[in-house]
Structures are given as structure tokens and as C-alpha cells.
Amino acid sequence: IMADQKILAASKQHPTKPGHVFKYGTAGFRMNSDLLDGVTFRVGLLAGLRSRKLNGQAIGVMITASHNPPADNGVKIVDPMGEMLEQEWESYATKLVNCDDDESLLEYYHKLASTLKIDLSSSAKVVYGRDTRPSGHTLAIAVADALKASDVEGVDYKILTTPQLHYLTRCTNTEGTPLSYGKVSEVGYYEKMAAAFIGSLRGRKVNGQLVVDCANGVGGPKLHEFLKYLKGKVNFDVKVVNDDVLRPEILNLDSGADFVKTKQRAPPSPKPEPGVRTCSYDGDADRLIYYWTDPDTGFFMLDxxxxxxxxxxxxxxxxxxxxxxxxxxxxxxxxxxxxxxxxxxxxxxxxxxxxxxxxxxxxxxxxxxxxxxxxxxxxxxxxxxxxxxxxxxxxxxxxxxxxxxxxxxxxxxxxxxxxxxxxxxxxxxxxxxxxxxxxxxxxxxxxxQTYNDLPNRLVRVEVQDKDVFLTTDAERKLSHPHGAQDEIDQCVKKYTNARSFARASGTENACRVYAEAATRVEADELAKQVALIVS
Ligand code: 16G
Ligand code: ZN
CATH class of the missing domain: 3.40.120.10 (Alpha-D-Glucose-1,6-Bisphosphate, subunit A, domain 3)
Structure with missing residues (x-):
């Protein structure tokens, strides 16, 4: 009863906004940060339950909205070996977060505990971190409050890249075992990476300079930190650009892996130096795209x-x-x-x-x-x-x-x-x-030069209800609405080396259409026609 009072009282401090339906999607919960405080509190509660269910193994919680605009944020749960949350628990997360009020939240919390045979007095641990978004700070407090209220040990790693949080989760659970994955600290991550980089090079030289665009996200400071561990040990000429995390409004702005991949061009700033090997991270440093700009042939991307x-x-x-x-x-x-x-x-x-x-x-x-x-x-x-x-x-x-x-x-x-x-x-x-x-x-x-990409086009199509689009065959075919796939097949047939598919986005309220064909013009045309079929 005391325990319940603690959760109720804490939950009152972190209400969810009424009138919203939340869904644990491909990237956890992600939306405008104003809506996330209560959501994040509840995710904290669920992470504690998950840890208890798994005999007290540490569970990770990452607060990030990756390549989304600065006003957004998100929260997702990481399983003990650093993998994504088990699918079944995604729906528990969705239900817990959508409870109407504090009392029904508590009720569902107990229901989960009893159906999943979770001992609420057993020990539990949650490790958490966040990217550089300003809203991350208060959202981390929401996690901390949930852990405190439900008597779960919490470790706040503060600002991290998403993969660092995954690394730390796994290290925490394997420390001192034969499966040990590295020292349980951010420093341990850098040490491991530096040693493995030098070990893998085996005396070979990295040629020329590498420019790294960090999308003004958490990858910037973390890359600077990492490079210190190579000092005096190996020659790796890295120029870090778009590494300003002090102006949160420029996070992911005209830069980063998502910009480069979707716009198929280099970030305008800093001005690309012809021929220089360049890569871009996204806002939480879990995506990577390489490219260079050729004085003669222009931009070339390696995705x-x-x-x-x-x-x-x-x-x-x-x-x-x-x-x-x-x-x-x-x-x-x-x-x-x-x-x-x-x-x-x-x-x-x-x-x-x-x-x-x-x-x-x-x-x-x-x-x-x-x-x-x-x-x-x-x-x-x-x-x-x-x-x-x-x-x-x-x-x-x-x-x-x-x-x-x-x-x-x-x-x-x-x-x-x-x-x-x-x-x-x-x-x-x-x-x-x-x-x-x-x-x-x-x-x-x-x-x-290993192969030539087929020209391709990706378009975002506004639709009334994206959920009517159901796919099969690893999203390569539409099973619903009826007849749509036949129409797509008819279009594709008209082009050489062509392929196209449509699927509902898992992160936005829209449908995505992809098309590729032997030429740029054909790929564009095909994408346009398939977009018409679904819209
Ligand atoms: C999420 C996924 C990413 C995927 C994207 C597709 C994770 C961690 N992230 O960002 O892998 O490419 O969604 O978005 O799984 P879409 O469903 O809107 O096309
Ligand atoms: Zn990302």
C-alpha cells in the first residue's frame, strides 16, 4: 500500500496529456517533447517491471528523437543484451502509457505484475541516458522519479549516443562473466573502440583526411572524446564538423545522415571540399552515410x-x-x-x-x-x-x-x-x-566502383488512413487494399529493371512509396504512378 501511494504521488507529478493516443512504434514513443513527460515516467515504470521480470538484469532507457527536429523527443527501452525491447512488451508499453489516469495506471501496473508473475519486491535496475536535446533533462527526471517511486535502482548516464547506452546496458549485465562485453563506463566504450580500431588496422595506414558531419548532435562531443584515446597511438586525421551542441535549434538542421540520404546531397555547410572523404552521423549517432563531392561528376553517396x-x-x-x-x-x-x-x-x-x-x-x-x-x-x-x-x-x-x-x-x-x-x-x-x-x-x-546503383526515388504520400495499407513478403507487396498490388505490378511491368512498393510509415502518419528503374526518369515516373495508386 505504501508502495502504491509512492507511485500514485509520483505519477501525479508526471501526468500524460489527455486526448492523445500513444503507440510504442519502431523507435519507441516519439513526438513533440511537450507531450512526453508522462509518457516517459510510465516507460520508467515499465522498464523497472521488465528488469524484475528478467531476474533483476539491467534494462536500458534511451531518451532521443534521433534525426527528428529539435522540438521532438522520444523514449525507448533496451533489453539486457542491448537489443530492442521484446515485441510483446511493446504492447504492454502502449497500454501502460495510454491509461487514462493515475489510478488506472496503477491498476494496469499491478495487472501486468500479476499476469507476468513479477515479484514487485525483488530487485531491479535501469540504466538510462539521453541525447543533447534540451528537453532530455526533464524527461530524465521523469524516468528517475518512476524508478524511485517503484523502488528500482537507477543509473543516470546523462548524455550519450544511443549505441553507447546499448553498449552500457550489455556491459552491466555481462560484467564479470565469460560474456563480458567491456568496462561498464563511457570511458570503457572509448577504450574498447580505440584498442579494436588499432588492432584491426594491424599497422596499415588510414589514407587522407576524413570529415565527419555530426548533425550538431551528441555524436560531435562523443567523437571528440573518442579521438583523445587514439592520440599518439595511430594517425587518424579526422575533421569534425557540425558539432555545435550549444545551439539546440540547429540539431539535425541541413546536416546529418538523414538529410544526406533523403536529399541525396551534401550538407550545404561547411562548404564541401572537392574529393574529400566525408561521412555523416544522425542526431543520436546510430546511422552513418559516406559520400564525397567530385569536381567533375558531383555528389556521390555510399549508403x-x-x-x-x-x-x-x-x-x-x-x-x-x-x-x-x-x-x-x-x-x-x-x-x-x-x-x-x-x-x-x-x-x-x-x-x-x-x-x-x-x-x-x-x-x-x-x-x-x-x-x-x-x-x-x-x-x-x-x-x-x-x-x-x-x-x-x-x-x-x-x-x-x-x-x-x-x-x-x-x-x-x-x-x-x-x-x-x-x-x-x-x-x-x-x-x-x-x-x-x-x-x-x-x-x-x-x-x-564495386557496382552501379539503380536510380531510385522515395516519396512520402499523404493518405487519409495509412493503416489500411497492409504488406506481406517483407513489405515488398501490399496485401490490402485489395487490387492495389495488381495495379502496382501493372505499372512496374512497363519499365526495365524496375521495382516498386508502398508501405505505411511506422513513424509518421503517411505512406511511403519506393521505386527503382534503369534510368532516373523511369524511376521518377514509376514512383509518381505508384503514389497515385495509394493516394
Ligand atoms: C525507425 C527505425 C529505422 C527505420 C525507420 C523507418 C529503429 C531503431 N529505427 O526510425 O530503422 O528505418 O523507423 O521509418 O528501428 P518509417 O516507418 O517512418 O519509414
Ligand atoms: Zn538515430
Whole structure:
């Protein structure tokens, strides 16, 4: 009863705004920050329940709205090994957050505890962090208040990138075990990344300067911090730009991975230097896009599909050199947005299997776990490479039969340490790309020449009710409304090498249409026609 009073009293301090229906979507709860205080408080309560349900393992809570405008914010829950919240719990989150008042909230909290057989007196722990948005500070207080009221231990990591919070969650739960993932601190993250970067380079040189656009988000200060750990150990010429987090209004403004990918051009500021290798993070540093501006041919982008095929090619070469080809299954996971040319390159040229899943990291991550080495990237630059415990054991313990085999095994061991195993991580992925380019002695132009992207167009279509659009086959086909897919098929038939699909957005009230075809004009036309079908 005392405990209930505490939760009720705290909840009164963090009311939800009436008249809104909230949904735990692909990126947790995300909206204008004015609506989020009560939502975040309730997410804090649920995270505590989840921790109790999982025998007191730490659960993560991240407060961020990624590439969204500065006025937005969001909150999502991270499971013990650093993965996204288990699907079933997403609906508990939705229900808990939508309770009408404090009393019904408390009632549903108890209902969840009893149906899930959760002992509310057992111990629980939640670790949390936030990006640089000004609203993050008060939202973190809402989490803290929920934890205090429900008697859950909380650790406030303050400002972090999203992947750092995922890393810390996993480290907390594996500390002192054979599965230990690193020191449980932000410093531990930098130390691990720095050691693995140097270890993976194996004496090779990173060529030329790399410009990193941080979207004026949390990636900026964190990258500056990381670079200190390389000082005097390796020559890595990085110029950090768009790293101003003191003016929150410029977060994600005309910069960052989402801008570059959707606008298909370099951020206007600072003025792009011709030929210089450049990459962009998004606002919470879990997406990465590479590009350069050519004096003759203009802007050229290397997106998530390119990073995926680069990683798959590098790793499969090493696995072959290490004579592990028969022991390890390597696979690539893509979504419907992956450029058809990348899929063809991976299946035909690299001869690796490609699996398709619906949009959203949790789906890709899950599918990648089915391989010993699972490479997954969304075209938008979010992704990572997952290594099975068996694979990592082999890299570390297999007895090499030749110096070349030893070199391959040692590179794989360090490389697997460099790649964040919990979630896509712009900093870790960037180091991965830099290592691969250094090994191959490739410029971005060399990388770009592996295949030619099919011209493509993505359009956002305003629709009355996006929920009438239901998909099958990893979102590549519409099952509803009836007949729509037939109409799309008829359009696609008219073009060469063409493909198109429509799906309801998971984050906005709109429908998205993607089209690709042999030429720019055809891709544009096709997208327009399919947009007409769904609107
Ligand atoms: C979320 C997803 C991202 C996906 C995007 C699609 C996570 C962490 N993020 O931002 O991976 O590409 O949604 O948005 O899963 P859409 O459904 O509006 O097209
Ligand atoms: Zn992000």
C-alpha cells in the first residue's frame, strides 16, 4: 500500500496529456517533447517491471528523437543484451502509457505484475541516458522519479549516443562473466573502440583526411572524446564538423545522415571540399552515410547498402583466408529499400545469401542472429555486423596453419571487437569502414566502383488512413487494399529493371512509396504512378 501511494504521488507529478493516443512504434514513443513527460515516467515504470521480470538484469532507457527536429523527443527501452525491447512488451508499453489516469495506471501496473508473475519486491535496475536535446533533462527526471517511486535502482548516464547506452546496458549485465562485453563506463566504450580500431588496422595506414558531419548532435562531443584515446597511438586525421551542441535549434538542421540520404546531397555547410572523404552521423549517432563531392561528376553517396556490401566482402575474404569457410555461415539482411544492384552484387558477386525483413532495426537484428556472421544494414545507414559466440571462439582459438591464416584470424578477432554487437553505431561503423578501406587501400571512388546503383526515388504520400495499407513478403507487396498490388505490378511491368512498393510509415502518419528503374526518369515516373495508386 505504501508502495502504491509512492507511485500514485509520483505519477501525479508526471501526468500524460489527455486526448492523445500513444503507440510504442519502431523507435519507441516519439513526438513533440511537450507531450512526453508522462509518457516517459510510465516507460520508467515499465522498464523497472521488465528488469524484475528478467531476474533483476539491467534494462536500458534511451531518451532521443534521433534525426527528428529539435522540438521532438522520444523514449525507448533496451533489453539486457542491448537489443530492442521484446515485441510483446511493446504492447504492454502502449497500454501502460495510454491509461487514462493515475489510478488506472496503477491498476494496469499491478495487472501486468500479476499476469507476468513479477515479484514487485525483488530487485531491479535501469540504466538510462539521453541525447543533447534540451528537453532530455526533464524527461530524465521523469524516468528517475518512476524508478524511485517503484523502488528500482537507477543509473543516470546523462548524455550519450544511443549505441553507447546499448553498449552500457550489455556491459552491466555481462560484467564479470565469460560474456563480458567491456568496462561498464563511457570511458570503457572509448577504450574498447580505440584498442579494436588499432588492432584491426594491424599497422596499415588510414589514407587522407576524413570529415565527419555530426548533425550538431551528441555524436560531435562523443567523437571528440573518442579521438583523445587514439592520440599518439595511430594517425587518424579526422575533421569534425557540425558539432555545435550549444545551439539546440540547429540539431539535425541541413546536416546529418538523414538529410544526406533523403536529399541525396551534401550538407550545404561547411562548404564541401572537392574529393574529400566525408561521412555523416544522425542526431543520436546510430546511422552513418559516406559520400564525397567530385569536381567533375558531383555528389556521390555510399549508403547503408554500400556499407553492408563492403563489410560482407571484407569479412568473407578474411573468413576464406582463415580457412573457416566451411565452419561459418555468412549472410546479409536487407529491407525492401535496399537498392536492387546491391542485392545482386551480394548474391551474384559475393555469393552470399540475402534475407529480407520488414523495416526496423529489431527485425533485421533478429534475422542477422541466424547467421554466424550476420551483416545487416538499412539503406538509411543504420546497421551492424553480428558475430556468433562460435565465430568469435574460432577467431580467437583456431590454430593457424600459416602466417597468412594467422593474420586473417587476428584481423577477424580484432574486427569483431570493433563492431558494436548491440545495435547500429555510427562511430563503430565508421571505424569499421576506415579499417576496410585501409586494408584494401581503397578510396571512396574505388569503393563506389564495386557496382552501379539503380536510380531510385522515395516519396512520402499523404493518405487519409495509412493503416489500411497492409504488406506481406517483407513489405515488398501490399496485401490490402485489395487490387492495389495488381495495379502496382501493372505499372512496374512497363519499365526495365524496375521495382516498386508502398508501405505505411511506422513513424509518421503517411505512406511511403519506393521505386527503382534503369534510368532516373523511369524511376521518377514509376514512383509518381505508384503514389497515385495509394493516394
Ligand atoms: C525507425 C527505425 C529505422 C527505420 C525507420 C523507418 C529503429 C531503431 N529505427 O526510425 O530503422 O528505418 O523507423 O521509418 O528501428 P518509417 O516507418 O517512418 O519509414
Ligand atoms: Zn538515430
Amino acid at each position: 547503408g547498402d554500400r556499407i553492408s556490401s563492403l563489410a560482407a566482402s571484407f569479412i568473407s575474404d578474411l573468413v576464406r583466408a582463415a580457412d573457416l569457410e566451411k565452419d561459418l555461415r555468412i549472410g546479409v539482411v536487407q529491407t525492401a529499400y535496399a537498392n536492387g544492384a546491391s542485392t545482386q552484387y551480394i548474391t551474384q558477386h559475393l555469393r552470399l545469401p540475402v534475407v529480407f525483413t520488414p523495416t526496423g532495426v529489431k527485425h533485421l537484428h533478429h534475422a542477422a542472429n541466424d547467421f554466424d556472421v550476420g551483416v545487416y544494414f538499412e539503406a538509411n545507414g543504420h546497421g551492424t555486423v553480428l558475430f556468433s559466440a562460435d565465430a568469435i571462439q574460432l577467431f580467437k582459438n583456431k590454430a593457424p596453419q600459416s602466417p597468412a591464416q594467422k593474420e586473417a584470424l587476428d584481423t577477424l578477432a580484432a574486427f569483431s571487437d570493433l563492431i558494436n554487437q548491440t545495435v547500429g553505431d555510427a562511430l563503430s561503423d565508421m571505424l569499421m569502414v576506415e579499417v576496410i578501406l585501409a586494408h584494401k587501400v581503397w578510396s571512396l571512388r574505388d569503393w563506389a
